[in-house]
Amino acid sequence: MKRILLLLFLLPFINGTLIAEKGFPKNKIHNWSYPTANDPTAKEIIQKADEKMRGESNIATIKMTIIRPTWEREMTLKSWAKGTEYSLTLVTAPARDKGTAFLKREKEIWNWQPTIDRTIKMPPSMMMQSWMGSDFTNDDLVRESSIVTDYEHELLGTETLEDRNCYKIKMTPKPDAPVVWGEIIIWISKDEYLQLKSEFYDEDGYLVQTIYGKQVREMDGRVIPSVLEVVPADEEGHKTRLEYLSLDFNEPIQPSFFSIQNMKRVK
Amino acid sequence: MKRILLLMVLGMSLAPLQAQDEPRNWTVNGYLKNMQTLLFFNDAYPDLSQGKLVDTFFQDNLIHNRLNFRWYPDDNWTVRADLRTRVFYGSFVQASPGYGDQVDDVNNDYFDLSHVILNERAWVMHTMLDRLYLEYVNDKLEVRLGRQRINWGISTVWNPNDIFNAFAFTDFDYEERPGSDALRVKYYTGFASSVELAVSMFDDIDEATMAGLWRFNKWSYDFQVLAGYTRGDWALGGGWAGNLGDAGLKGEFTYFLPVQDSDDDPAFAATLGLDYSFSNSLYASLGYLYNSEGGIRNSITGLFAFELSARNLYPYRHALFAQATYPVTPLFNAGAAVIYSPVQVHALFVNPTLTYSIRANWDLDLIGQLAFDQEAEGYRSPLQAVFFRLKWSF
Numbered sequence: 171m172k173r174i175l176l177l178l179f180l181l182p183f184i185n186g187t188l189i190a191e192k193g194f195p196k197n198k199i200h201n202w203s204y205p206t207a208n209d210p211t212a213k214e215i216i217q218k219a220d221e222k223m224r225g226e227s228n229i230a231t232i233k234m235t236i237i238r239p240t241w242e243r244e245m246t247l248k249s250w251a252k253g254t255e256y257s258l259t260l261v262t263a264p265a266r267d268k269g270t271a272f273l274k275r276e277k278e279i280w281n282w283q284p285t286i287d288r289t290i291k292m293p294p295s296m297m298m299q300s301w302m303g304s305d306f307t308n309d310d311l312v313r314e315s316s317i318v319t320d321y322e323h324e325l326l327g328t329e330t331l332e333d334r335n336c337y338k339i340k341m342t343p344k345p346d347a348p349v350v351w352g353e354i355i356i357w358i359s360k361d362e363y364l365q366l367k368s369e370f371y372d373e374d375g376y377l378v379q380t381i382y383g384k385q386v387r388e389m390d391g392r393v394i395p396s397v398l399e400v401v402p403a404d405e406e407g408h409k410t411r412l413e414y415l416s417l418d419f420n421e422p423i424q425p426s427f428f429s430i431q432n433m434k435r436v437k
Numbered sequence: 438m439k440r441i442l443l444l445m446v447l448g449m450s451l452a453p454l455q456a457q458d459e460p461r462n463w464t465v466n467g468y469l470k471n472m473q474t475l476l477f478f479n480d481a482y483p484d485l486s487q488g489k490l491v492d493t494f495f496q497d498n499l500i501h502n503r504l505n506f507r508w509y510p511d512d513n514w515t516v517r518a519d520l521r522t523r524v525f526y527g528s529f530v531q532a533s534p535g536y537g538d539q540v541d542d543v544n545n546d547y548f549d550l551s552h553v554i555l556n557e558r559a560w561v562m563h564t565m566l567d568r569l570y571l572e573y574v575n576d577k578l579e580v581r582l583g584r585q586r587i588n589w590g591i592s593t594v595w596n597p598n599d600i601f602n603a604f605a606f607t608d609f610d611y612e613e614r615p616g617s618d619a620l621r622v623k624y625y626t627g628f629a630s631s632v633e634l635a636v637s638m639f640d641d642i643d644e645a646t647m648a649g650l651w652r653f654n655k656w657s658y659d660f661q662v663l664a665g666y667t668r669g670d671w672a673l674g675g676g677w678a679g680n681l682g683d684a685g686l687k688g689e690f691t692y693f694l695p696v697q698d699s700d701d702d703p704a705f706a707a708t709l710g711l712d713y714s715f716s717n718s719l720y721a722s723l724g725y726l727y728n729s730e731g732g733i734r735n736s737i738t739g740l741f742a743f744e745l746s747a748r749n750l751y752p753y754r755h756a757l758f759a760q761a762t763y764p765v766t767p768l769f770n771a772g773a774a775v776i777y778s779p780v781q782v783h784a785l786f787v788n789p790t791l792t793y794s795i796r797a798n799w800d801l802d803l804i805g806q807l808a809f810d811q812e813a814e815g816y817r818s819p820l821q822a823v824f825f826r827l828k829w830s831f
Contacts, residue, residue, distance in 0.1 A: 236767060238767075241768070241796075243767070243768075243794070243797060244797065264797045264798050264830070265466055265798050265830045265831050266468075266797075266798050266800070266830035268466065275628060275629075276657075277657060278629075278654075278657050280629070285612050285613050286586065286588065286612060286613060286614055287585070287586040287588045288588045288590070290678075291591075291659050291678035291679070291685065291687070292685065293680055293683065293684055293685030293712050293713060293714060294680050294682075294683045294684075294685075295683035295684060295685075295713050295714040295715070296714045425628075426628065428628060429625065429627070429628035429629070430625070430628065430629050430631075431577070431579075431625045431631075435574070
C-alpha cells in the first residue's frame with residue numbers, strides 16, 4: 171500500500187486525463203462514419219476536451235477503489251490543484267494513513283508524515299514509478315498536460331458509444347515526446363466534449379489498458395464523467411476506480427497555498 | 438490502572454464516531470498492536486550465575502496501544518495528547534529484573550509523564566504521554582509548548598541534526614519516535630522555508646538543548662542550517678535534500694564542540710544518502726554515516742544498548758547502509774536493509790521485512806534483525822531477533 175501513497179500527489183492531475191463511459195463492448199459500437207469538413211480538427215477537439223476537465227484550479231474529494239479478483243481496497247482523498255504545476259493531496263481514509271499529505275510544486279515533491287512530525291523530500295524518480303500495481307500508469311496521470319502538445323492527432327471518424335455521438339481520434343506521440351505509448355485511440359463525445367473511452371497501445375501495437383469514463387453528471391456547472399475506471403488489458407478481474415465525490419472548478423487558489431506549512435495544516 | 442484502561446476503552450470507542458461527517462473540534466485515533474518476539478543469543482547472553490556468556494533463547498509478547506487526542510478549540514489553538522501504553526510479557530522480561538524501570542527510564546524527558554503500572558515476574562505494563570502540547574498558530578507563526586517531537590532531521594536513515602530527540606534505527610516499533618519537553622517558535626518565510634528556535638526544559642545547563650534552525654529552498658533543493666547548544670556542546674550543523682538526476686540526494690552533518698575544556702573531544706557526525714525508485718516500483722536507498730564517536734572494536738551486541746544521541750547515532754565509526762523494498766503485490770511488500778561497518782569487527786546488521794495488508798486497517802509484519810561481527814572465535818551472529826506483528830489502526 172505504501173507505493174499507492176507515494177504517488178497520490180499525482181491524483182489532482184487526473185482530471186484532464188482520458189476518460190470514457192460505461193464499458194462499451196466493441197459490438198455495441200455502430201453508426202461509424204468518415205470525418206467531414208464541418209468537423210473541428212482533431213487537435214481542436216482534444217484541446218476542448220482537455221480544457222473541459224481542467225479549470226484554472228480545482229478542489230476535489232475522491233474515492234479510489236482498487237479492485238482485484240480476491241480483494242478490494244478503498245481510500246479517500248482530498249486534493250487541491252492549480253494548473254499542472256501545483257497540487258496538494260491529503261489522505262482522509264483509511265485510518266492508518268489518515269493525515270498523510272503530498273505537496274507538489276513543479277518538479278519538487280514533499281511528503282508529510284503526521285505520526286513522526288516529519289516532512290520528507292521525495293526523489294524525482296517517484297514520478298516515474300508505476301502506479302499501484304499498474305492499473306494507472308504514471309503516464310496516465312502526469313502526461314496529461316501534454317495530450318495537446320505531445321501528440322499528433324488524427325480524426326479517424328465518428329462512432330456512437332451507447333447513446334453519445336463521439337469523435338474517434340488517433341493520437342501518435344511526437345518523436346521526442348516523453349511518452350511510453352505507441353498510440354492512443356480516444357473517443358470524445360460531440361455534445362459535451364467528454365473523454366469517454368481511451369485505449370492505450372504499446373509500441374508493438376498491443377492494447378495495454380483501457381480507461382473508461384462513467385456516470386456523466388454535472389459537477390460545479392460542468393457536465394463530466396464522475397467516475398474513471400482503468401482496466402488493464404491482460405489482467406482478468408483487475409480494475410481501479412476513481413470516483414469524484416465532489417469537484418469544484420475555478421475556486422481561486424494562490425500559489426502560496428501550496429506550501430509545506432499548509433501540507434501539515436489542511437483538514 | 439483502572440483509569441488508564443478506562444481512557445483506552447473510551448478512546449477506542451470514540452474513534453469510530455469520527456467516521457460521521459459532522460464538523461467536530463476534536464479527534465481521536467490510534468492503533469492496537471500485538472507483537473511476538475523471538476530473541477536468540479549465541480554465546481552472547483550474560484549469565485550471572487555462570488559468570489560467562491551463554492547461548493539462550495527468549496520468547497516475549499507485547500501488546501501496544503496508542504491513542505492520539507487532538508482538540509481544536511478554535512482556528513489558532515490546538516491541544517494534543519498522545520498516550521502510549523504497552524504490556525510486555527515473556528521470558529526476556531522475566532530474566533531482566535529491572536525491565537519496567539528500564540522501559541520507564543528511556544522514555545522520559547524533563548517531566549515524568551509515565552508510569553509503570555505493573556512490574557511482576559514476567560509482566561510489565563507501562564504507560565506514558567509521549568506528546569502533550571499546546572500549539573498556537575497565527576498565519577506564518579507557529580508556537581508549541583510541551584512534549585513534542587522536534588524533528589530536525591532531513592536525511593533518510595541517520596539524522597545528526599536531530600539534536601532534540603534522536604531515535605534508534607533498530608527501534609522500528611516506535612514509528613512516532615520520542616518527544617522532548619520544549620518550547621518551539623517557528624516562522625514560515627516561504628513555501629519551503631522557515632526559521633525556528635527551540636529550547637528544551639532543563640534544571641541543569643548540562644542537560645539543556647537550545648538551538649535555531651533556518652530552512653530554505655534554492656535550486657530545487659531544500660537546505661537547512663542549525664546552530665545552538667546541546668548538553669555541554671556547541672552544535673553547528675546543516676543538511677540538504679535534493680536530487681541528482683532522478684535520484685534523491687540527501688545529506689546532513691553536525692559538529693559538536695565542548696563548551697568547556699572537558700575531557701570530551703569535539704565530535705563530528707555526517708551522513709550522505711541516495712535513493713531511487715525504479716519504474717517497476719523497486720525502491721533502493723544507499724547511505725553512509727561517519728560517526729567520530731563510534732568505535733571500531735566493540736561488539737555488535739552493543740547495537741541495542743548504546744547511549745544514543747545526535748552526537749552518537751550508531752556504535753561504529755563508519756556505517757554503510759543499503760536498503761531495497763519491493764511491492765510484490767499492492768498488499769504485500771518485501772524489503773531488506775543492511776548496515777555494514779568497515780571496521781575491525783566488520784559489524785553487520787541485517788534487517789529483512791515482510792509486510793502484508795490483511796484488510797483495510799489491518800497489517801501483518803514479519804521482521805528480522807540479525808547482528809554479525811568478527812570476534813576472537815571468528816565471524817558469527819551473536820544476536821538474532823524475529824518479530825511478528827499484527828496491527829489494527831482506528
